[in-house]
Structures are given as C-alpha cells and as structure tokens.
Amino acid sequence: MSKRHCWSVPACTCCDRDTLALTGGRFDRRGFLAGAAAIAAAGLQRVRGATAQTLQAAKPYRIDIHHHLSPPSYVAAANARHFGEPLMNGWTVEKSLADMDQAGVAVAMLSITAPSLSVVSGEQARRLARECNEYAAKLVAEHPGRFGAFAAIPLVDIDGSLNEIAYALDTLKLDGIGLMTSYGDKWLGDPLFQPVMQEFHRRKSVVYTHPTAANCCVNLIKTLRPAVIEFGTDTTRTIADIVFSGNARKFHDIRWIFSHAGGTMPFLIERFARNSLIVPDARAAVPDGALAELKRFYYDTAQTSNKAAMAALSAIIPVSQILFGSDFPYRTSIDHVNGLRSAEVFTDSQLLDIERGNALRLLPRLSS
Template structure:
C-alpha cells in the first residue's frame, strides 16, 4: 500500500501474474505523525503571514508583500517573436508579451517570482545552427531579465533537444555562465518523447547536475489537426504530457536518472484519470516491471505537477487522489491565463486547506529552487 501526504490514498491489490482480477481503490487515510507535524508547520506559516482565513489570503494580493512562486510563466524574447513571424506560427498573446505585462499580472496576484519559459513549439520548427542560435538568444534574454528585475524572475533554459551536442553545450552555458535555474523541455520533439534513447546523453548530464526540469506540452507531428473542431490545446497537450510521463517511467529513465527533478504541466495532463492503467501496465506487460520495481505510483509520486489551467475542483480532486500535496506547485500559464485566476481557483476548489495552499503557492517550489527564497 502506498500512502501519501494528502487526505487520500490509492491502494493496489492483486496478484503479480496479471491473470487475476485486480482492484485499485480510493479510501480515507489515517493522519500520520509526519502529516500532523507538517500540518502544524503549515499552519504556523499561515498564521505568521496573516493568511489564516481565505479572505485574508485574497486580500494579500491587494498590497501586502507578494510571496507566491509561479513555475509556469511564459516569456517571448524579441528574437523568438521575430522567428515566429518569419515561420508563421504563434498567436497574439505570445507575440504581444512584454516584461511589463508579466510584472503587472504578478503584482495583481501577489506573485513574488515567475519562472520564465518559452512556450511551445520551442525550436521544433527549425533545426541546426538556426535552432542553436535562437536558443542561445532566448536564454541570454531571460538572464538579462533576471538581472534587470532582481528577485522577480527565474528561468528554465531552452535546449535544441534533437541536437544532442548543441544541447550539451547549451546546458553548460545556461547553467554555468548564465546561472539559470533549470532546464525547460517540451513533451515531444518530432514524435520522440522524453524517454527516447536518442536523448540519453542529455538525460545523463541533467541527472549528473541534479537539474530541475520543467516540461511543457507540444503538439506531436502525429496528431496535428486530427479533429476539425478540436485545436491541439484542447485535448492533445494534456494527452502529450501524459505520454511523456509514461515514456519517462516505462523507458526506465525515471529509475535510471533519479536525480532529475521533473515538473509536469497542467496537473499531469490526463494521468490522474488514467491512473489505473498506469498502475496495471507492469501486470499487463512483464517487460515493464523492471522500470518500476517499487510500482508505478512510487515513480509518479516523486514528480512535481503544476496547477496551470487546472486550478479547479475536478482537476485538483483527481490529482490529489493520486499525488501528495507536497508535489504540487503553483503555475499560471501567463499570458494565456492570469495569476489571479489561479489564486482564486485554488481556494474556490474547496480541495485544500489554507496551509496546503501556502505550500503549493510557495513552499513546494522552494524545495526545488531554494534560490528563489533569497
């Protein structure tokens, strides 16, 4: 049985042969000593911040010192906007982004720090030296924003992942020279997901450095314009996040590269809804067993998941039925959504205590990125 820090737990029962009827159930969990102590610590944090009541928490956005950390916040460097115009992709929100718009939204929502990343398609629309050049320019622009606005921004660096040599060079430059906070990857690169053997040298280096890796969904080549009435952002991006989570786990990469700290967007996509299939996969395919010696849940509950565009009762209820609150981080998807949408959404969902919301909005991100607490 696998217990989590939240108020629920999944339990799996069944024989390992895969031929017997197996069940996956959701049941109430007793409060452990560790949970009780964590709850006291969270309550103390809330009290110290004067946020013991939801109305106080909302009032915090109106003038008190901001404290929230947004791990899913997009920037559009000038060179990236120019490239999108030249290649005929992108939309008005992406092309119209400015640092001032980000800061205004952050101030309204009480966000102290936004972790910047370029949205999809990243550099999937180009390749070779052009991709390397654009990645470098975007990473340098992000570093300049961090320097120009002390304490307000961090950044996940772009990589041209299909170019392994270029990616290894950019990891070194972005982390050692620019001092960026982690790496941002798309969920797929031309129908290669993040467990693909082609990316092993990059994963080895990220693991060696114990890097925080933020992922963002992208439209896979296989799945463009599948249904006339459904743009990719409606269904495909959530599904692609789920695909890459599954590929990282069942390729063996989650076991092999234990020191990569993964953040997945949008509450893990459809993973919480498909949890029974994830857990049963090693029973149905014996080849998968080696990738999850402690079970699929042991891997899923090590990852982090953001709240971007999922700060609602349905999504958060599903996520917290599988993942402990300690693994959830605040994300807004700005400029596609606002910070205040998510501040209100988390509270209105009725899923979390105020102490848990404080951990989601700040504490959990600081475990990954302690620099942001300075």
C-alpha cells in the same frame, strides 16, 4: 489458434506494489474508484476564497513556476513560420510584472512556450536557444528577485544541447532547463535523448516540461486547437515514456516538473499501476511500481486550478509535489489563486506550500 491480446492475459495482483498501494491489498475497480474519491475528500479542510483586493494588500510571496516570456528573436522566428499568435506576440515584461503584482506573485519562472525551438533546426536552433537564454538572463538580472528562468535547448541536437546546458547553467546561472513533451514523434524517454538525460542526472537538474502536439496528432480533430486535448495527452505520453522506458529510475536525480497537473495521468492511474502486470517486461523499469516514480515528480496547477483536477491529482500525488503555475499570458495568476481557493481541496497550510514552500525546496535560490 487466435492471437491472445495482452489485456486478456490473467495476472496475479498480489505482488503488484502499485495495486497494493492504491487498493489496500486487493484490486477492485469499484473499490479503487471509491477509494480515490475518499482520499481526495477525507481530511481536506475547506477554505474560503480570497478576493483580489485582499491579495493585492498582502506582501507578494507566491512563486509562479509556469510563466512564459516572448524574446524578440523567438517571436520573429515563430511568426516567420506562421506559429505566432496575439498573446505571444503581445507579451512584454511590464505585462508580466503587472499580472504578478495583482496576484501577489513574488517570483515568476520564465520559459518560452510551444512550439519552442522546433520552429527552426540545426545551427538556427542553436542560435535561437542562445538568444532566448541570454534574453531571459538579462530579465533576471534587471529585475532582482522577480524572475527565474528555465533555459531552452535544441534537444534533438545532442551536442548542441550539451553545449547550451553548460552555458545556460554555468555561465548564465539559469535555474533549470525547459523542454517540450515531445519532439516530432519522440517523447522524453526515447534512447536518442539519453546523453542529455545523463547530464541532467549528473547535475541534479530541475527540468520543466511544457506540452506540445506531436506530429502524429496535430490535426486529429479539425474543430479544436491542439492545446485543448493534445497538450494534456502529450504530457501523459511523455510521463509514461519516462517511467516505462526506465529513465525515471535510471536518471533518478532529475527533478521533473510536468505542466497542467500531469495532463490526463491522474485519470489513467489505474492503467499506469497495472501496466507491469499486463506487460511483464515493463516490471524491470518500475521495480517499486509506477506509482513510486510518479510521486517523485512535480506537477503544476496551470489551467487546472479547479476542484476536479486538483482532487484527482492530490488523490495520488503528495501535496509536497504540487507547484503553483499560471500559464501567463494565456491565463492570469489571479485566475489560479482564486481557482485554488474556490476548489476547496486544500487547507490554508497546503496552499502556502503549493504557492511557495514547495518551489523553495526545489529552487532554494528563490528565497533570496
């Protein structure tokens, strides 16, 4: 007898909460796609673009949740292993401040970019994490009110991670933790990381994630850098792993931030929603449906401040969960300020929430 593939198994949609939420009670592919487009368009007021001159004249108020720094020790470690590149190597705090001032950004949340601590391992990774975090804390102290920071930890080293979490959050008073979306070929729902996730949950930590390319996928397409396709795909993989491993529900007090509008997740929402129908064992991980978990996460606008991406994200995720991000120095803040306005997806009040209000609710310290 031929093997039955899981996608060929019929399933009733009447009890699937995600399907009900997305389609009003009856699943229909065409209806879903039309409905998603309608949600994105209906009730959204169009706003006119703001000029750079107007932005510079206004008092800075924006909060950039996705802004990179390059500590000297990180640059040295990356270059030694041939990961260094000009934008990372050429970063300075003066360049960050100039970019922020041009776009009316009051506060930038600092984090190191990919490949993060994976350039080293063992004791070297612990030492590099400590040096990067102390450097970030120094910048926060030297520029009051202008910076916050997400601490780096050597996630595959559980004891080292737990020690650095305590030091970074309790001693350095950093604002949260920065992780990569994957480590080797393990994503953030992997059982190996559960002791660290338990600690994040206990502390109600803000955990910012930045994409990277997993070992499986670094050189899949020889003509493209991994950032072009793999970064968005890896973000999607780790979101799925957190949700369908049950970690999203088990460690529900972790406040996750995902870069680049959640990668390809908005475009795969139908598959996320139907996964527990096709794979019955997945239902235990998402008893309220995958969509309920996805709506609790935060997503930034870095490299996605355009009509297509923002319309797709806001069709399924509340505006309250969207945060302004620039990806400096790889893009500028003004790119994203102008991009969000020319996209004509959000109202003025929604833009204010995305660019400031939502971040303040997540990180109230920044209001001071």
